[in-house]
Amino acid sequence: MSRRDIAKAQAGLESVAEQVLQLAKERGATAAEVALSEESGLSVNVRLGEVETIEFNKDKGIGVTVYFGQRKGTASTADFSRAALNDAVRAACSIATFTADDPYTGLADADRMATEIPDLDLNYPWDVTPEMAIELATACEDAARSYDEQISNSEGASLSSHEGTRVYANSHGFIGGYSTTRHSMSCSVIAEDKNGMQRDYWYSVARDRSDLESAFEIGNKSAARTLQRLGGRRLETSKVPVLFAADVAGSLISHMISAIRGGNLYRKSSFLLDKLGEQIFPDFVHIHEKPHMKKVLGSAPYDSEGVATYARDLVRDGVLQGYVLDSYAARKLKMESTANSGGVHNVLIEAGELDQQGLLREMGNGLLVTELLGMGVNTVTGDYSRGAAGFWVENGVIAYPVDEITIASNLSDMFMQLQAVGNDIDYRGNIKCGSLLVDAMTIAGT
């Protein structure tokens, strides 16, 4: 889309937003808010050199929340016709006649609305045709398949490109919108030896296609990662140090984020309840939230209530500095919103001195985890037990691949027993984290 088309799409959504707020007002709502989105895109998957799927995506949606005093109702639809908007507002208003008075409900405070919307450089449209996408995905898969003769099969390589525009408005008079793009390429291949098959993958994702890793690199990495897993063995049940590779370490930080989220705090269902101002990591750990990073996937100028986002410390010197709150949870906890309605925006754990090789040497003997399976994390208690695959490390060097084991501990202990943070930060996800070395966890195996 050209800049003018984007402006037009945004203006179109803004006018729908205004209509919806007007409809809510006419029905007597004392406050209302509305979020709209429009997205389009293309995904192709190529497998064994042949096109497998071409999918054209085109989605739109609108969600409206109305308030009658302290009562609330929500409705959504994908139909932007006047009649459908009217139906949605009516449905939301009807729900609000049944929900209970809730002293904490309502829009975020007016003085917290973003007053200017910084351009975070998130929109890099790519007029990729299916033919170009097929060519790139084919090159990616070819690189993986020709990497080694033990690569015996493939789940294929995919390329996808999406662009979208979002608008949020509320009856404080806030109205804002911006457009974003998201392009990604991935490859997953299979290797086989006498012990059976193994699969692994690699992907790259960016706002700007020129920031994507090359098709060749992605293909090669997916093949190399797959080959390394051949001949996986189990381990004996024991307690050993564990190094979480950067691309899985972010999940540990996401468990922390979940435990300091407002909803889990006011429900008292968090192992980090009442830990504000307390030591939850060793003092070398610093974790920041940086919502305004240019061109980055997790960036956002305001949260999903229109509250201006801002940079802050989540953890400084190992001490918890703040929670992750929307306005509702903030009121329940007698605190202020942290502009996290809808989630966090770019959480960064400050890099330490060592890369993964250095951390392996520091660990000596232990387990390097490169894949986690399952959902065995209890946010209420912090109990942690997940399936894992990776490598056994001896004297700082990878000895052999490992699979069909579990690793278990409690997150509170794992955080406090963190030994080191790597400088090999994986920037792809919303949580940007290097490898994490944890002192000791229980391995269950043979």
Next chain:
Amino acid sequence: MTETAGLSIDSVQQQLLAPSGLGINELERVLASIMQHNVDYADLYFQASRFESWTLEDGIVTDGVHSVERGVGARAVSGEKSGFAYSDEIALPALQEAATAARAIARQGQEKQIKAWTRTAGHRLYLPTDPLSSLGDRAKIELLEMVDREARKLDPRVKQVIASLAGGDDTILLLASDGTHAADVRPLVRLNVTVIVEQDGRREQGNSGGGCRRDYHYFIDEARALGYTREAVRQALVNLEAQDAPAGTMQVVLGSGWPGVLLHEAIGHGLEGDFNRKGTSAFSGRVGERVASDLCTVVDDGTLAQRRGSLNIDDEGVPTENTVLIEKGVLKGYMQDKLNARLMGVASTGNGRRESYAHLPMPRMTNTYMLPGPHAPEEIIASVKNGLYAVNFGGGQVDITSGKFVFSASEAYMIENGKVTFPVKGATLIGSGPDVLQRVTMVGDDLALDAGVGTCGKEGQSVPVGVGQPTLLIDGLTVGGTNV
């Protein structure tokens, strides 16, 4: 009950197409335009859904959500290739645009004929009832308030109750170049209860719930809502007493019902047709081989009345079946959709499912369960000298290719000298799909299906499913506790 008369394709067609003035002739022309390219198969999938949910916490229902969605997906299949586009507008220009995009998967070629329309007579496993209006909104809220009161009355250690009631229906119409002309109206309701309990500074949670393809009266009948509440509180209180779980490989007894998630992860996904056609499953090419002990017969059955995973027809218009996956330990066959069935030279088993009109169909499970065996559950527990008895689970995951799977217990006990002794904390269990069922040494006579809460994710698409099994003894499974 407010169930109305059975389903007619005409009434579904009226509902989905009439507002835009579309008729069967226009749709036939759109399909024919796709078939002008070198396409083996094409279909149009129309859908209208409504959904609502009500949530209670801190004793009050503070949130209600209502949503509607409608649209149409157009798919063209040529060999192993699929072209797919969709629109959230059911109107001729949008449909033509989607069809043009989808057929680009294949070059222009000899136009193939669309077969004469054959109306599929699907099962009548559930009726086209309207869950949303089956209970007044006030009564829905009162149901949740009753759950809250009951939970708090049961035990003073209950500190928080979160309860949600959700319901909706999907109305679908399918027209395909193979002559399929089919429709379905699929109601689905669900009630969930989570409680947090606290004692001496220790907090634990318990979860329970259920659902099916009926309306909200299901939760009032037989006082089911209260039953879920008691179950959630019971589980949470058990967990307050739980000690660290053991780590290592040991005998594991799995309870009946929801622990059948074992079958879903360990073998179910690995027996889906797409992975086996591509040779990427640990079970590829193993039909006729022994993959389980001869005590094990496992089916995928989409034909159970009113179950959450059941369908009158799948999303390709094929009536669902009761498919034997493993019979007395021997692998019998895979679950198929039309594309994979055609490429593998077999018939669809009615397992072609999609999350919505905006997603491509693929082989998916319905209700997957193991048939009962000869043993009394007490006898199974009594046979174990030292092991784990796991009766409730959260979710699981599987790596199809290596066959490694996990599933996480949320309620478990130690068995010592044939007796259930004390509760242990939840732990993840890990095993290898082609191996685990070979270690099944006892199968109970107490087959139970889950309460209707399962949702399965695959390639980013979620669909409702069911699982079930009798009590099982697995002679050696790895338990991921912390206690060495």
